[in-house]
Amino acid sequence: MSAVRLGLGGPAIDHPGSTAAALLQVRGLSKRFTLPRDTLFGPRPELAAVDDISFDLAAGETLAVVGESGCGKSTVGNLVLNLLSPSGGSIRFDGEDLAAADDARWRERRRDLQLIFQDSRSALDPRLTIDCQVAEGLEIHGVATAADRAAMAAAMLEAVGLGGDLARRYPHELSGGQQQRAVIARALVLEPKLVVCDEPVAALDVSVQAQVVNLLRDLQRNFGLAYLFISHDLSLVRHVADRVAVMYLGRFVEVAECEALFAAPAHPYARALIGAVPAARSRHGRRVPPLRLEGEPPSPLNPPSGCALNPRCPFATDLCRSDRPALRRLADGRSVACHHAEALPGAVVGPDIQPARAVS
């Protein structure tokens, strides 16, 4: 492994969403997909799935990426893992520029970068028992001897609650929650440093969801894992994340500490998302009043000019329609891409002003 070539402290500070010692440093990441022509000789339409995204992720930290379907949050995860190659920007992991890495280098690095999929059933090989699948990753990376690998797999399965008899089963003999545990065991047996969790519990029932969420947190604590946690479930994100990035149409619109964001989101889109969470999901009533957005997310093929939210935003002005707001840092440390973040009605409730709460 080559030495760290660049100090991370200096330039990282200037970027939104940075932390002190970043394990993962993403700068200006973009992904454009070229689509088939509409007409025989027409131009190939381009779709900007991810557009100029920068963030840092430290060891042991959880950064959640939230947004609606099609906003590009899964693409961010896939880019970080090199399952897609970026169209622009850089990804620096553990001091190494991964854009420059070739396939052989990626194979080595992949051990440190693992993925937990949403659909565990299709992520597991139906013809291999669980313990073989967990040991397979170790084998690919040439870790230890066969006997040791089996022991490591057994220990990992034990840690995720699939010990003993369960470890010898085939995926179809397990419940959805157990399958997801197997996927987690398979990712973590390699002792990765970063795990991209793409909707890890969305396919599970609530009662089982909590089991898996607890497991993910325990494993993070025990192994010092960094999670890039992609989800659309905001109350879950509130529970697991340290920082949250809200994404809309391929861009981050707000990046903030978890507590600050959920107490008082600054961007209108973040307010709409958090305000749409049913009141029953808060113990003390809503802190963020509902904000209704007009219409539906526009097609990323044909994004609006200026701020992407402007056709739906109740606060939009001429400035929003003409100029795209850059992600900029506010006084309290969060980053927001909105021209009017400070001036919006009911904007950022400071920590000293308690919002009205439902009286029980």
Place this chain on the structure above:
Amino acid sequence: MSTLLDIRDLTVRIDLADGPVFPVRGVSLALGPGETLGLVGESGCGKTLTCLSVMGLFGRRVAIDDGEIGFQGARLDPASRADRSRRARGMGMIFQNPMTGLNPVRTLGWQVAEAYQIRTGSKRRAANARAVELLDLVGIPEPRRRARDFPHQISGGQQQRAMIAMAIAGAPSLLVADEPTTALDVTVQAQILDLLSRLQREIGMGMLFVTHDLGLVAEVADRVAVMYAGRVVELASAADLFARPRHPYTRGLLDSLPFLDDDVERLSPILGTVPSLRAMPAGCAFAPRCPHASTTCGRVAPELTSLEGGAVACHHPLAVRTEAA
């Protein structure tokens, strides 16, 4: 209050190659006109099958094994043609996935008009005109033009609106909404919920609202029935259910949800998993996962019994939250 929908002891049987299974067992529910009854539970608990029983939409291997369904004061006979048209006139249904619920080779206007014709028996020309009005009513912009569109030409939210237009064409007295917003984004979900409650007020229809989302059901429903493994385990007003869950399963569900404003180190999951249809416990289906289970629970299945304004099927219903915690 008269009863719009009256489900009594409904048991649904599915005939599989290796013998029958009973995914819905002895469900009784009643719904008044204009009322919203929420039906919540995890996947496989029988909530969708209960809806399909009401609508009479069963595949070949599925049948009502026992019990009956009353609609507008009279029993529905699954075999009778007259009752089938009574259902068609009086009930509308919204499905979870709008793309599979709409016919891909017919225009939206055609499909809404068809639903209107079936309910009202009106002529095609009148139905076509009404279809445009209905598309407008559910908030589809430029309804006259959209009526000539096919389902794939519009977004998921608009598709769901079109499906709602079909379901409410001819003003049915009962709307069955099976996870109507699950496939939609949250900002669009809020719009659809607003639409449903507005339509319900205007048409005065009763609504059976099925969802797995406990938070959502609290917003939408007047009363909530919680289902587990084919049975209703608790029935209560929405407010009571959240403030004072009486069944350990309801309590477990609420505890396992993370809250937006609550800092807990760990969530409290319900241990274990839902029993399979082939291996239902003899007594209470929840007993193997229940922290309060006694030997009685393992032997005798508890009946749904009234308790302080609601009903609960449990031998050891929980006291109010503060004492139980």
